Amino acid sequence: MSHKLIPTLSAALAIAAGALSPAAPSLAATHPKARHAAPAHKKAEAQAAPAEPGLPADTAVASGAPSLPAKxxxxxxxxxxxxxxxxxxDEPLPPASLTKMMTSFLVEQALRAGKLKQTDLVTVSQNAWCRGSSTESCMYLPLNSQATVIDLLRGIIIQSGNDASKAIAEHMAGSEEGFAKLMNAExxxxxxxHTHFVNPTGLPDPAxxxxxxxxxxxARAIIHDSADYYPIYAERDFKYNGIKQGNRNALLYTDPSVDGLKTGHTEEAGYCxxxxxxxxxxxxxxxxxxxHSAQARADETRALLGWGFSSFEKATPIQPNTTVGTAQVKYGKAETVPAVLQAPxxxxxxxxxxxxxxVQLKPELEAPVAKGAVIGKVVATSNGKTVGEAPLVAQAEVERAGFFGRTWQQVTRLFRK
Known part of the structure; x- marks a missing residue:
């Protein structure tokens, strides 16, 4: 998501146009009273820029993965x-406003835990306030005003508001620095x-x-743990303080299967x-x-999604509740216990x-064994490559045998050797 503001006629129309036109510029939030047009020679340079070389996959489960001109x-x-x-x-790179996924995730988890309420009011400090310049993305919260937590969450996700991000960080942790500690802990x-956060916005910092x-x-954690708030990531626009701004994820306007998550852009980070x-x-x-551009990040994402959905399919290697192995148990009232999947x-x-x-079962399993205790794993391979693994658990409890039972087992083990 861009921290620089580029002129728009209509947020939604400009984004949709950017998704379809190879020469469309990046869309960023623009205050209606402070529009800044790019110089004509800069536009010409952008349109004449040569195509970037593609970066091939260094890991791929299937053949034919695209090469993409990204770092x-x-x-x-x-x-x-x-x-x-x-x-x-695993290369640490500047994430720009992708940072705000962690900011929004912490807000969402605080809402889920009851530490915040959607209607709680947050004050906009001098530090958080955006001054309406073209140098950063803003929700345009008035100085010393108050906004609800749910409005700030939308401002962070949809408008990529640096002011919203700073205000909620100060509200939750006292300062941006304090909030960064929460981000890094999470x-x-x-x-x-391979991540280290310094601020809640993604504004450039060497660290x-x-x-x-x-x-x-x-992203996976947001989708899984923030189900109540995840639909916000698919919202195309948000109006606050009389200013309507569009979500800069162009795919939300052109691909109905896309429902999130976040854009980012600074000069250092490029387009993300x-x-x-x-x-x-x-x-x-x-x-x-x-x-190298807003158009490129959309096109490269389309290429990845197209290859992924056309090259892969779902498989269920083992049905739930199927016994996949039998583990030996020492000193138990039962000498074995069935192993089953922990979850579908x-x-x-x-x-x-x-x-x-x-199937790989623990070789030295000793009673007592609780029902549901992890006793091994099952590894799935396809075409010679590992494609996944899942834990195996005890299907039943195995109580520890008494003294005479354990002694008898020791004696019989000696004769088996």
Missing amino acids: AWLLMDYDSGQVLASANA AQRLGMT HKASARDLAIL LVTSSHRNGMRLITVILNT WTLVVPRGQQVQTA
Whole structure:
């Protein structure tokens, strides 16, 4: 999502046009009283820019993955979290306003936990206030005014408001620095190992970085844990303080299967986009980092989604409640316990390929064993590549045998050797 404002006639129409026209400029929030037109020679330079070389996948589960002219990109299956293809997935890069996915996620989790209410009022400080310049994206909250938490959440997600992000950060943690600590703690909890946040906005800072894989992990968490608020990520526009601004995710206007998530742009970060698309029972997440235009990030996302949905299909390697193995148990009232899946298990595999499974059970299982305790795992492979794994649990409880029972088992074990 851009921090620079570019003139628009209508937010929705301009974004839709940007999705269809290869020469369309990036759309950013523009205050109606402060419009700034790009110089004609800059427009000509942008239209005459040569095509960027494509970056091929360095990991891919199926053949034919596209090469994309971005510094990093990734395609993930939402249900399993499996990365289907990627390039430079773990390189920490400036995420620009993709940062605000963590900001909005923390707000959503605070709402879920009852720490915030949608109607709570948040004061706009001097630090949070946007002055109406063309240098950053704003919700245009008046100085010293108050806005509800739910309005700020929409301003963060749809309008990419730096003012909204700063105001809620100060409200929740006292300062942007304090909120960044919350962001980093949550990133660590989610397993985002190549990410460090310095602020809630994504404004440039040398230490503010995130990787494509980490941003996909975050997007997956938002979709899974913020179901009540996730529909906001698909909203095309939001009006506040008399100013209506459009969502800059062009795919929301051209692809009905797309329902989120976030755009980003600074000069340092280039044009970035994290997208989620749901088709025929399959949801895919894409990440594009540092490509050369708003049009490019939309086109590259379309290419990834097109390849993903055409190249993969859902598979259920093992049906729920199926006994897939029998684990030996030492010193139990029963000598074995059936192993079953912990939860229903589906995978995304290359179309037309068979899936093989291999069961791995713990060799030294000792009673007592609780029902539902993890006692192994099952690994799925396709065409010689691992495509997923799932935990196996004990189907029943195994109580520990008494003294004489354990002694007898020890004696019989000696004779078996």
